[in-house]
Amino acid sequence: APLVLEGFVPYPEDTAAHYRANGYWIDQTLPEPLFDTIARTPDKTALIAGDVELSYAQLGDQVLRVAAALQSRGIRRGDRTVVHLPNVPSFIVFVYAIWELGAIPVFSPAAHRRTEIEHFVEVTEAKAYVTISRHDGADLSALAADLLDKWPSLEHTIVLDPDGRGAAFDELLRHEPLPHERRSRPEDVALLQISGGTTGRPKLIPHTSETYLHSVRGSIPLCGITENSVQLTAVPICHSMSVRSPGFLGVLAAGGTVVLAPDGSPDTCFPLIEKHRVTQSSMVPPLLLAWLNSSLKQQHDLSSLESLHVGGAKLSAEAARRVAPELGAFLQQGFGMSEGLVNYNRFDVDEERSVRCQGKPVSPGDELLILDDDGAEVAPGVAGYLLTRGPSTIRGYFRLPDENARSFTADGFYRTGDIVERDTEGYLSVVGRSKDQINRGGEKVAPEEVENLILGHESVHDVSVVGVPDPILGERVKAFVIVRQGVDPAGMKLGVVRQFLRQRGLASYKLPDALEVVTEFPKTGFGKVSKRLQRVPL
Ligand code: J2J
Structure with a gap:
């Protein structure tokens, strides 16, 4: 039977039938094209990263060993695992292993921090979280430990070395490989991907x-x-x-x-x-x-x-x-x-x-x-x-x-x-x-998310975050801040706000690149803040 996942908006039955009849949707699940290639060309090189080079057969073997390890930890069809890894081979191994079980990876960019990750764990009721111990100066093993304490759904965290390997990964690879077989259906939700976002909290896209x-x-x-x-x-x-x-x-x-x-x-x-x-x-x-x-x-x-x-x-x-x-x-x-x-x-x-x-x-x-x-x-x-x-x-x-x-x-x-x-x-x-979205060189920032966090700063009365033109990035993030009465505007510096947001655990690409203290915001004819006027380059 198809997987029932509350919160997934299904396709109307006639539309789904039409997509299948036209061959747009076929009877295949995400790991299957990889295993077809493994069968065809086992010795060919599939993946290279630094000094790691995996043939298709080796990649398949790692996938099935990690799948066995996750299964032994109780990960089953439909369970969500937040995958928070940089460009390392184990990212690919983990997502295929999760797919092999019919479980659902939540793709989280390595740049994400506590704010984003907690939100994903909460919304998806994730059972597992995979990350590396340190990234860009942040201690993610501490984050993993905190999450385990705080979120009841979360049963397992796996913390790899910064290169995506290390003892924790070796332990997974010691499991006997699962047999490759279909454990999900093509119409099941198979992954959750982040949306660039336009709202206060990041949204998740179910495919x-x-x-x-x-x-x-x-x-x-x-x-x-x-x-x-x-x-x-x-x-x-x-x-x-x-x-x-x-x-x-x-x-x-x-x-x-x-x-x-x-x-x-x-x-x-x-x-x-x-x-x-x-x-x-x-x-x-x-x-x-x-x-x-x-x-x-x-x-x-x-x-x-x-x-x-x-x-x-x-x-x-x-x-x-x-x-x-x-x-x-x-x-x-x-x-x-x-x-x-x-x-x-x-x-x-x-x-x-x-x-x-x-x-x-x-x-x-x-x-x-x-x-x-x-x-x-x-x-x-x-x-x-x-x-x-x-x-x-x-x-x-x-x-x-x-x-x-x-x-x-x-x-x-x-x-x-x-x-x-x-x-x-x-x-x-x-x-x-x-x-209402800032496109910072392809990275999407929801102004509302950044504004909501800056509003938590004790010196801030009001804030408006916009994208201003930038020759390299296309746009960069600028915050206009009105300070509270009695606060010295000279103390409200870019560095202060960036540090505050970092402490709150916001991904670094969302931090303002520029800040201006103002006494009021330009208004539209309807009395709303005019972000259009704020976007004009100075
Ligand atoms: C202007 N804006 C663009 C372009 C995306 C392939 C390629 C890109 C994405 C992606 C993707 C743009 N010029 N060439 O998922 O599979 C802006 C639009 C769009 C938003 C989507 C893929 N290409 N954009 O960029 O989910 O505003 O996906 O709605 O990150 O990026 O962002 P995202």
Whole structure:
């Protein structure tokens, strides 16, 4: 029987039947494409990270041993495990092991801290938490111990060394491997992914094997992934771009090789590209800019690069034009969202569109509506609000009925909050945004979440957080603060607020990059704070 998970918004039965009849949803669960490749090419290299190199057979063996270890700890189909790891091989081992059990990984970026992690443990009633002992100066083993004390659902924490290995991982690998078999159904919720967020608390996106693998299968040919592909994971591994667009799921299904970079800098990535003859990577615009502007370009052989998928935030036309001549790779712009829909420019796109556009939908099943203020569809070339529905797109966030009533129409379209234009060929360009979200170089920040925490500071009377233009990141986070009566405004410094938020356990990419003390906020005609006026660069 299908898994019953309270808080998951199901697809209407006729829609699900239609997706299956059209072959959008197939009878496959998330670990199965990997095990198909293991059977085909057991000796081929699946995964490289630092001095670790795993063949497909070795990767499969580790997955089944860790699955056995988790099963012995009582993890079963449908149980949630928060996976809070950086770009290390054990991330991939853990998520496949969890999938093998039919359990549900909650993908948490390594940059997340107490605020985010506690929220995920609470909302998902997670049974287990996997992390590393230290990350970026933070003591995560202490966090793990605190969580275990505080949250009754949580039964196990697994704390690995900072490289994702160590005694705790070795202990898991000593278990006898489970037999590989199907322990879930394709329509079960298979993972929970974070949403960029527009609200005070981060939201979780529930995907099934059917919705996720549909997107992966579409991405493989569109991104040119084959058994000869060598993919570099240069952005955080739990991001949708690293997992499914085309991601390690795409590469491991096709029988290629995944190379994990601990960070995306040219110093780290260029030698890896040269050494492993990397052919493909998916990345965000600031990383691409760093690659383009690096003098190391000349010192490394990057000639193996075939294509770079760039998405997550708007890429400037100027940077886009430099990719082919300076990096010798095809620039494949994309525009995706963890909620589901992904668009890619096709390899046969003309040069002008390759620079100006961010793709066409992956799937013929994706329905797009581009609407004006009155809810009427706009003509080609006219900007409008994008709504979407389809075989990769969720029908609701996890356990958020009120939010879902706002973010989804009654007939199941997701209101993306993006303002786009579609040309006569069907190619989209992202031209703006109507949601209250900051896009800091592809990392999404919900102003409300940061504001709510800053309001807890004893010197703060009121605060407004906005994204201000930035030449590298596209936007950065700025806080406008009104101090309480009697507080010396000179004491209200950026460093004070950043330190306060760090202590509260907020991910560092959400911390304000700039702060200004003001006596009042600019107001709109209706008396609301005008974030538009605050966004103007000074
Ligand atoms: C402008 N804004 C963009 C672009 C995303 C593939 C690629 C990206 C994501 C992703 C993803 C943009 N130009 N090219 O999940 O599978 C903004 C939009 C969008 C939001 C989604 C994938 N590409 N965006 O970025 O969930 O505002 O997913 O709604 O992180 O990023 O963010 P996220």
